[in-house]
Amino acid sequence: MPARHIAVIGTGYVGLTTGACLASLGHHVVCADADPHKVGRLRQAQVDILEPGLPELVAEGLDSGRLSFVQDSAGAAADADTVFLCLPTPMGAGGAADLAAVESVAAEIRSVLPEGCAVVNKSTVPVGTAERVAELLGRPDTTVVSNPEFLREGRAVHDFLHPDRIVVGADAPDAAEHVAGLYAALEAPVVLTDTASAELTKYAANFFLAMKLSFANNLATVCERFDADIAAVTVGIGHDPRIGGAFLQPGPGWGGSCLPKDTHALLTVCEQAGVEFPLLRATIETNVEHQRQLVERVAAGCAGPDGSLRGVRLALLGLAFKAGTSDLRDSPALAIARQLRERGAELYAYDPALSDTRPDLSDLLTLVDDPAQAAAGAAGCVVLTEWPQFHDLDWNAIARQLHRPIVYDFRNFLDPGRLAEAGLAWQGIGRTLSMTG
Structure with missing residues (x-):
């Protein structure tokens, strides 16, 4: 499969691992984060997350030109065929997941998404969030896909590159195949649902x-x-x-x-x-x-x-x-x-x-x-x-x-x-x- 142009919004454990690993698979990845200090450090390959192999992977991606870091989420999404939402979903009032960050970014990028773009929920989100994000985007020419992560902290890079399964949920088969194709270089069972x-x-x-x-x-x-x-x-x-x-x-x-x-x-x-x-x-x-x-x-x-x-x-x-x-x-x-x-x-x-x-x-x-x-x-x-x-x-x-x-x-x-x-x-x-x- 040809290299894709991917935007990853959020550079926490999941986002940074996702971006660096996808770049290592040959894709062109722009990672966006609202924190200017974090973006500045990542541009210098300075990784503050304690995660074996991640600093080396970030440095490799920067040196190859396949990985870059920006503050502008909308700018990153405007040139992407796939946008990964890797945003925090902490426990909110009453135990429910707080989707404020996901909803805010959806509102920020909806007007700039290219036609045919796949917006991928990588964050752990409640059932029905894909439908909610689709409503917020209001873009019938794009598709929202669920692609949950199964990464263990301390082994996140290994788990991404050697997954025991890849789960892709989409209501449009072509969108599911598109996202699953990003992982084509990895040997793992793929669950399309x-x-x-x-x-x-x-x-x-x-x-x-x-x-x-x-x-x-x-x-x-x-x-x-x-x-x-x-x-x-x-x-x-x-x-x-x-x-x-x-x-x-x-x-x-x-x-x-x-x-x-x-x-x-x-x-x-x-x-x-x-x-x-x-x-x-x-x-x-x-x-x-x-x-x-x-x-x-x-x-x-x-x-x-x-x-x-x-x-x-x-x-x-x-x-x-x-x-x-x-x-x-x-x-x-x-x-x-x-x-x-x-x-x-x-x-x-x-x-x-x-x-x-x-x-x-x-x-x-x-x-x-x-x-x-x-x-x-x-x-x-x-x-x-x-x-x-x-x-x-x-x-x-x-x-x-x-x-x-x-x-x-x-x-x-x-x-x-x-x-x-x-x-x-x-x-x-x-x-x-x-x-x-």
Whole structure:
């Protein structure tokens, strides 16, 4: 297929990855963003998103001339045969997705779209958004297509270039074939469907993943009650191909930029449509209850003389919602930190991805430059993000810093034996020290 002229509106995780990857496939891509500072940095191949392979791909696209960055969304769309909308759709009032950015850009570009242009919703949007965007555009000579992304932060470039499926929803077959053709160089199953089905596919996928995580976390609690080993149980059921082992690892609850907002958005649209979805509601409620129980565990082991966490210092290792990213959006680590802070704990935290960005979290915790500094005088250490470098910490030094020698490994990924050698009491989720030998 010949190279296409593509406009990508929005340069967040999805937009920048989409633009850089499409340029690497040989297309001519103009990425537009309203933030002049971000555009200026991207023109210099300065990528502020922590995403393996993305800075190199952006630099390659700029050097080849196939990738460029502008502020003017309308200008970018005016010369494109395909326009990707990669805009934020955060959780709005009552849990519904906030489509303000999508609607604003649709109004901005509608008068300049070339005849026959395909406008592609790449953002995660509720069912019916393609119809809504078509109404806002008011351009019967263009087509709105749904092409949801299935990118994992920390593996976004890999997932784009090695997809397990490509879903394209359109009410016009030629538009669907056009968008699917953009990915012709990639080997992956292509699912061609209508817009509503494509939109729902994204929500259904994220709900199912959230459900598996809630199941695993709840199962870990059951294992603790019966002295069973969650690691053995999940391996045992994960070998069943109908279940699979992915997303069965217990942790501090699920979060991030997708699962929380998408599960709430799906629940909201179901309620609006009069559809009962008790399994979805239970999945969300289980996640909240799981995090409350983890906080209770820390409170029970680290409370001060008065039996509370008031004034008790705690060390937190990891704040990003998962390793390999600096993204704090709906991070389960921050959700637990907030509950600990509400109980009066004084929190000192270290995360290797935040050393340069230094986000302002001063109302919640003190961000420090190394794990030992976080542990100094703490009544306990809580590991919340599975950063590989935490394996190689000097746990003997951390043990000397801690006021009480206890580590809550809420990712079940540290070596309990090594911590025991350092004189530290290890607590995982659904496991005991005797199960790890």
